[in-house]
Amino acid sequence: MNVVAIILAAGQGTRMKSALPKPLHEVGGMPMLAWSLNAAQAVGASRIVTVLPPHSETTQSWLGDIEFAIQENARGTGHAVLAAKDKLAGFLGVALVMFGDTPLITAATLSQLTQCIKDGADLAVLGFHAADPTGYGRFICAENGQLNAIIEHKDANDAERQIDFVNGGVMAVACPLLFDLLDAVSDDNASGEIYLTDIVHIANARDHKVVTCKTDEAEITGVNNRADLAKVEGIIQSRLRSAALDQGVTMRAPETVFLSADAIIERDVIIEPHVVIGTGTHIGEGSIIKSFSHLEGASLGPCCIIGPYARLRPGTIAGDGVKIGNFVETKNTNLAAGAKANHLTYLGDAMIGEQANIGAGTITCNYDGTNKFKTLIGDGAFIGSNSALVAPVRIGANAIVGAGSTITSDVSDDAIAIARGKQKNIDNAATSFRARAQDKKQKNNNQKK
The missing domain is CATH 3.90.550.10 (Spore Coat Polysaccharide Biosynthesis Protein SpsA; Chain A)
Structure with missing residues (x-):
């Protein structure tokens, strides 16, 4: 019928x-x-x-x-x-x-x-x-x-x-x-x-x-106002959490985890407290999502470790065993198996090769105010801390970028790239600098009296 x-x-x-x-x-x-x-x-x-x-x-x-x-x-x-x-x-x-x-x-x-x-x-x-x-x-x-x-x-x-x-x-x-x-x-x-x-x-x-x-x-239950909406959200979240638990997902504090109905979470995933799993997200078997992380439109392979305090935006693809750590944000970025970005990093419009290591404070400068550009980082590359990679740019396989560098040109395979101002040391200058600063401070105090 x-x-x-x-x-x-x-x-x-x-x-x-x-x-x-x-x-x-x-x-x-x-x-x-x-x-x-x-x-x-x-x-x-x-x-x-x-x-x-x-x-x-x-x-x-x-x-x-x-x-x-x-x-x-x-x-x-x-x-x-x-x-x-x-x-x-x-x-x-x-x-x-x-x-x-x-x-x-x-x-x-x-x-x-x-x-x-x-x-x-x-x-x-x-x-x-x-x-x-x-x-x-x-x-x-x-x-x-x-x-x-x-x-x-x-x-x-x-x-x-x-x-x-x-x-x-x-x-x-x-x-x-x-x-x-x-x-x-x-x-x-x-x-x-x-x-x-x-x-x-x-x-x-x-x-x-x-x-x-x-x-x-x-x-x-019908929804007529925002209070009803919140009530229904609570019931739906309870259903989604129960379904995830029944399918072999571990949640340390289920009541603090918020799930989208279309999220796919495979067995043996561990979700720590205060996590949001947004729409279009797929989390591979055995992955760990640490506290205060927010995932949306992201696809993770098996055994990834995300967070705490990580934000994975739409278009993030992570291969097996990828690590994305605290205060790291990704968008439209593909991280191949074993890649790591452990702290304080922004990766946008990027391709990260296998076993590449992205140091703390690294950013891909992907937007010039009008257009967006790609950053390509090869297998096994090492990006030193506090580096700016100005796209479009390619970092070759097994290349090294020195900490504090601003990279504007391609780096070939196995090369070392350093792009920063030359350091200059002036002996005993700190003593005279502090003396001048103290004199200036004293004069300012005298003028106020």
């Missing part, structure tokens, strides 16, 4: 107080909308239609080739689903109605919903047992499991308000039944809106089978 996902993302998100559309706010390194899209794809949705508000060009651009429909006027959740009706004309199968601001929902839960339809139900509604059901629509269920109605909190009597099994909003509905039911929903209410939940009593009146599916409360 074909599955289509209708993802409702037409809310204005005014409580976020942001120029960025609410569905594009990130949790776990991905926009919230991406979590919903990924869940829908994982459950096998052959099509996805995202319902957006007018003037949503930013979100439309982010969606790329994914279909979208525009809800011209905000007239309720049912009206939002109707915005996708023309897109899905003639569709036969299961429609999953989801939300663009509930990133915690899983493919497993969505699969349970769609299975209800495949097993003969016409409509399945996701619910949960709320710790505090205040404000939620209550499920009124028959003994045979039929969902007879959803009673909103404000309309519920005292007995109904004691029910803690409440509406989570997500539904699976047979198509084209979904749109037949919505066409029958009235907007004759105080808000003049078309509510998606109204299809439940209409389906019952027409003798359709309506069932519920249970999940935990956290899974359908």
Whole structure:
């Protein structure tokens, strides 16, 4: 049976107080909308239609080739689903109605919903047992499991308000039944809106089978403001950490480590406290990421040692056993197996050969204010401390650059390059210098009196 996902993302998100559309706010390194899209794809949705508000060009651009429909006027959740009706004309199968601001929902839960339809139900509604059901629509269920109605909190009597099994909003509905039911929903209410939940009593009146599916409360937590965003981030981080631990990753203090959903961390990796693993990062087996390091868009081979206090920016590629130490920053740089940059260094737009050693304080001067240039450092090269390598420049294999050098020309293989001012020593000059300085200080003090 074909599955289509209708993802409702037409809310204005005014409580976020942001120029960025609410569905594009990130949790776990991905926009919230991406979590919903990924869940829908994982459950096998052959099509996805995202319902957006007018003037949503930013979100439309982010969606790329994914279909979208525009809800011209905000007239309720049912009206939002109707915005996708023309897109899905003639569709036969299961429609999953989801939300663009509930990133915690899983493919497993969505699969349970769609299975209800495949097993003969016409409509399945996701619910949960709320710790505090205040404000939620209550499920009124028959003994045979039929969902007879959803009673909103404000309309519920005292007995109904004691029910803690409440509406989570997500539904699976047979198509084209979904749109037949919505066409029958009235907007004759105080808000003049078309509510998606109204299809439940209409389906019952027409003798359709309506069932519920249970999940935990956290899974359908919605994001309406920055506090909700932080809450959801915490839950997602807990999930990501647990998954990493289950896959053989050691974390000394998991609660201090922040992971992106697309990060690949192989077994026997050790992550020390206060580390951020950003998007597009791959950490090879047996590597150690020391405290206070930040990795993003970096790919590490096996047995690398990173940090503490290292920053690996996008385009960093490290081979087997590479060492990148404290206060080292890399970007668009490839370090071959066994290369080392242990302290206080910037490597940008560089190719570092095998077993090369980069001394403390070294920088690749890769940018002239307009263009960026490459630095090439050969296998086994040794770059002395406090060196500036002005790109474009090549340091040959096994070459040595003397400490404190500013290198502006290529250095051949096995050569030694020294580029610094000549040292001059003046005997006993320090004594006379201090005497003159003391006299000057005394005169200044006398003038102030």
